[in-house]
Amino acid sequence: MMKQSVSEPVIKVRNLVKKFGDFVANDHLSFDVQKGEIFGFLGANGAGKTTAIKILCGLQKPTSGEIQVAGYDVYTQAELIKKNIGYMSQRFSMYEDLSVRENFQFYGGIYGLSGSEIKERTKEMLEDLQMTHISNKILREIPLGWKQKLAFSVAMVHHPKIVFLDEPTGGVDPITRRQFWEMIYTAADKGVTVFVTTHYMDEAEYCGRVSIMVDGRIEALDSPEALKKHYNSTTMNDVFIKLARSSGNTN
Amino acid sequence: MRIIFYIIQKEFRQIFRDKVMLPIIIVIPMVQLLILSYTATFELKNTRISIVDHDHSATSRELISKFKGSSFFTIVSFEESYNIGIERIKSGDTDQLLVIESETEKKLARAEKTTVFLVTNAINGSAASLMNAYAVAIVTSFNQELIAEALPGIQTAAAIQTETRHWYNPKLDYKTYMVPGILVLLITLIGMFLSGMNIVKEKELGTIEQINVTPIKKYQFMIGKLLPFWIIAMFELIIGLGFARLVFGIPVEGNIALLLSIASVYLLVVLGIGLLVSTISDTMQQAMFISWFFLVIFILMSGLFTPVESMPEWAQWINKINPISYFIQINRMIMLKGSSFKDVAELFYALCIYAVLILTFAVKRYKKVA
């Protein structure tokens, strides 16, 4: 177990490879993420983003490579990693037949919070989300955007150091997306590292740094401004298109 | 552990809120118990028999009256000939045909051999055996009466008498036999079927990912998912026992505490199998089919409907890994005969070993990481 100093990255990935049979989903990925960063993991659908994020969360085993999350090794200390991270999956995975409050209670309990801690946290989060008035409503009856925001809060219920978000804003309206990103900023301000994947290129602008995956490889890794300059573009969307073209040419 | 408590709390909340699950867990078992106890009988009542009497003598009429007076048979028709009688069997109007040939009385008076013909619709082989046995018994005892009349002074016909005493079920009520078995069936369905499906549902919906990403330990998750069904099954068993006593008049002759403690171990085995099924299924449909497959085979071979002793060697060997057969035996022994721990000890230890093995295996198979 490594001691974490201030300059030590919270996520350290060297040569991550994930193969499914002959298919290479992640091809020698290497990157670092610093504490408090909002790190965007971009790429088209099927580029390998979800696979990578699941490996970082300890949901899948990598084929090879060195990976450390929150200072713990992904091969041998996966359970310790899980104590320190939160996760929001691409597919909505809260319990639709339980109420808002009950979902908080459950996940809070799973993460080992005490009864009073859960009560406090729940109250706090419901106020932040402005959902106190529907705390007893069954999730099935709540609109998607609210559910997404809820899922994010639940991922944070135990004050994790890092939170992984896999396509968190899929299918929601622009206003809700905006609100969501505000929540992300708030979290980052409090020192939480946010690792977010998305295929919405405009969301890349909100990140501190982004990496762009094409066909399982990282083809670019830098801040949005630097990337736009480098590729002579005004939007990240443009950057992506240029990138996809050029890597297509080199193949 | 508190974490387990939270899982159990969630499970119960979900079960009680599920409009379909709840009636199935509560209502269906009781309905099953009622209906199945009444339908599941191989008892024969009112076998329909048709008679062809070519003799028309006092003797033949007397023989016929024996059938009339028997509670097993109902004479539905008198036919003119064998062929017409066979037609009746063909069309399903009667189950058996008795043909008494002509000159029967005369032949018997001369101590000459006569024959009666008994034709039974044997599509249902076991019922046919019984029907036949009863009919033969009637004719045979009639024969013995004739012999006794023919030779007064020598009571050879009555030299040996058999007295039958039926213990544990003097009325020969089939329900007494079936109800304990059906109780086992009920709790097995809940323990194996529903528990497995429940875990796979989380897999299919994706909520299991959210759980796998937490520091929760394997055993905590499993206990949390299985314990609710253990509780529900035990609860059903107790209600079922109450039903058995109040509705069917079948009390527990032996020690109820003994029965319940063995039941709790049995449930562990059954839950373990459910868990195992959930680790090899990705969708609820698969889980259902796989459970159904094993369940049907195990139930058929368990001795619930047909005796285990009647099965061939190889089938009895397979039964060694059939937990249902163990518990059905134990349940019947304790409920109907009042057997003690000593009597069921061997079976019980087998169940214990089984529980340990299967739970270990299932837990090993369940991975939080793909």
Added chain:
Amino acid sequence: MKGFILKEFLHIFRDLRTMLILFGMPVAQVLLFGYAITNEINNAQIAILDHSKDPVTQEITYKLLSSGYFQLNDQLSDASEIEQAFKKGKIKQVVVFEPNFAQKMTKDPPAVIQLITDASDPNTANLLSNYTQAITGDYLRQTSGSKRNLPVINIETTMQYNPELRGVFMFVPGTITILLMLISAMMTSISIAREKELGTMEVLLVSPLKPLHIIVGKVIPYVILSFINALIILILAATVFGMPFQGSLVLLLLQSALFIVMALSMGIFISTVSNNQQTAMLLSMFVLMLPTILLSGFIFPIENMPLPLQILSNIMPSKWFIIIIKSIMLKGLGIAYIWKETLILIGMTIFFIGMSVKKFKIRLD
């Protein structure tokens, strides 16, 4: 439309586990029913309590034990041991000879044999005591009847349609019925419900395919699967068990087709009232499969059930179909004998199709 049907097929076949069960289960069931499940008694464990131990009792004991029905588990020495013997759970019957049996037989008849049965299983108890009585009766006749000319009635028995009393004949029709119900009704309802649940049903409905085509397309793979499965069972039964096939194959196939359509219409109806897979599954299971197994006459004869249940069984289409199959396969009967049942099935089919269409129309509006 062809592409649609093909997609459905692929979808089913790719699910290896379900496939295995679909084909493995009927095979396993037929094998079990054919070889293992029977009500007959062989080698029942008994105990003998012989207070007399003379040549007569020993002769009778010998006859009992060599009959093939009984096996000696224990020799008891006292009546107090009987209860314990039963409680151990192995013994089904205790045969008790009274003291001085042989003497009593000739000097002071009757000599009494007490048969104490474990009547937990009434069937076995009955059969065992019947067999015992028959064997003692036999003994009596042998020892006394040979000396004189006595009126003896011979009984010639014929087991019609099933001389060897094969259990499998009872069960094969039922197994086929259950299977057809399982595939045609249950799987169909789940498959349609799944499309609803995943939302792909709407996509289909806005496509150029007419609703009728969608349903037909969904349903054809299951029809074919059912047929194949039924054929497998029939072939197995005929080859491995020598089950006879008396009647017209064509008639059987036609009736099967009718039943399949019937089951399909029930499956479709269930899917119209279910919102998701789990509901469809549970409904199919508890409203279709279980009653089919219990009340159709598959294992338990309907005639033995109490009246209200007998009446209830009349609304089970499976009941009528089993009668039809048995009549054709085992009795070799033609349409003349089964027109009534056939009409009932047709009526039920029309009913369910009508209900499904109505429900479907409501959904669309």
